[in-house]
Amino acid sequence: MSQPNTAAVRPRSQTRSRVRALTVTAMLSAIAFVLMFLDFAVPLMPSFVQMDISELPALLAAFALGPVYGAVVCLVKNLIHLMITSTAGAGELCNFLLGASFVVPAGVIYKMMKSRKGALLGALVGSVVMALFSIPLNYFITYPVYVVAYGMPLEAIIGMYQAIRPSVNGLLECLVTFNAPFTLVKGLLDVVLCFLIYKPLSPILHKDL
Numbered sequence: 167m168s169q170p171n172t173a174a175v176r177p178r179s180q181t182r183s184r185v186r187a188l189t190v191t192a193m194l195s196a197i198a199f200v201l202m203f204l205d206f207a208v209p210l211m212p213s214f215v216q217m218d219i220s221e222l223p224a225l226l227a228a229f230a231l232g233p234v235y236g237a238v239v240c241l242v243k244n245l246i247h248l249m250i251t252s253t254a255g256a257g258e259l260c261n262f263l264l265g266a267s268f269v270v271p272a273g274v275i276y277k278m279m280k281s282r283k284g285a286l287l288g289a290l291v292g293s294v295v296m297a298l299f300s301i302p303l304n305y306f307i308t309y310p311v312y313v314v315a316y317g318m319p320l321e322a323i324i325g326m327y328q329a330i331r332p333s334v335n336g337l338l339e340c341l342v343t344f345n346a347p348f349t350l351v352k353g354l355l356d357v358v359l360c361f362l363i364y365k366p367l368s369p370i371l372h373k374d375l
Contacts, residue, residue, distance in 0.1 A: 187231050190371055194223035195242035202247060202261075211348055212326040220261075222356045224269045225292075226364060229285055230371035233273025240265035256311035260303055268296035268353055289360065293353030300349040301341045309337060 198220045205216035220243060228236025244258035244265075251258055275288030313320050320337060327340040334340050364371075 187235060190231060191227055191235050191238055191242070194227045195239045195246075198223040198239055198243040199246045202243060208348070210330055211344060212323075212330070214326070215345070215348060217348075217352055217355075219352075219356055219359060221265045221268055221353070222359050224265055225272060225289065225356055225360045226367065226371065228269040228273030229276055229360070229364065230368070232277060233270045236269035236273045237266045240269065253311060253315050256307060256315070260308045263303060264296055264300060264349070267299045268292040268356075271295050285364075286357075286361070289353075289357040293350055293357060296353050297346045297350035301338075301346055304341050304345055305338055 201220040201222065202218055205218035207213055208215075208217045221240070224236045224239035224243075227239045240262050244262045247258050247261075248255060269292060272285075272288035272292035275291055276285045278284065279287065309320065309323065312318070313323070324334075324337055324340055327334050327344055331343065334343055
């Protein structure tokens with residue numbers, strides 16, 4: 167009885183797997199782009215700081231396909247958003263960097279620990295990394311560019327934080343007091359939603375085409 171040509175089967179299997187990964191990545195990137203518009207204000211934050219869950223599809227990609235694909239979802243959604251940007255690309259750059267700082271650690275840890283515990287640990291670590299990274303990123307890039315792009319004095323921005331908590335003094339303290347906890351909560355919200363929907367979506371995320 168003739169044996170199957172395993173050398174030929176293997177490349178076809180790898181090709182199908184690659185096509186599936188790219189298709190799922192494209193789908194999740196499109197969903198992430200749409201979710202960028204479903205933002206909303208939250209209490210105890212200035213009105214210009216909005217909450218959204220557009221990193222959720224990237225987190226799904228990082229778990230289902232690997233950390234690189236999670237970062238690609240973050241990149242693609244922001245490349246699409248560049249077509250309608252009002253921040254000269256600075257907002258998209260910072261959104262991408264924050265998203266990648268969240269999903270890449272989560273995906274790497276889950277890749278090393280393929281279990282629910284590993285996924286939870288990775289997602290929590292990613293949330294903390296994103297929150298901490300938001301401080302220098304906003305301090306050196308986001309807010310200086312916004313001051314130029316929107317013509318709003320930095321003192322006016324700080325004043326919006328001081329309207330909530332008068333004791334804060336300076337941009338760095340505002341970022342530590344408000345933005346870092348806000349970013350952490352944003353990441354944790356994505357984590358909760360991911361754990362709620364990952365299992366029901368798993369057949370779609372892992373199904374061969």
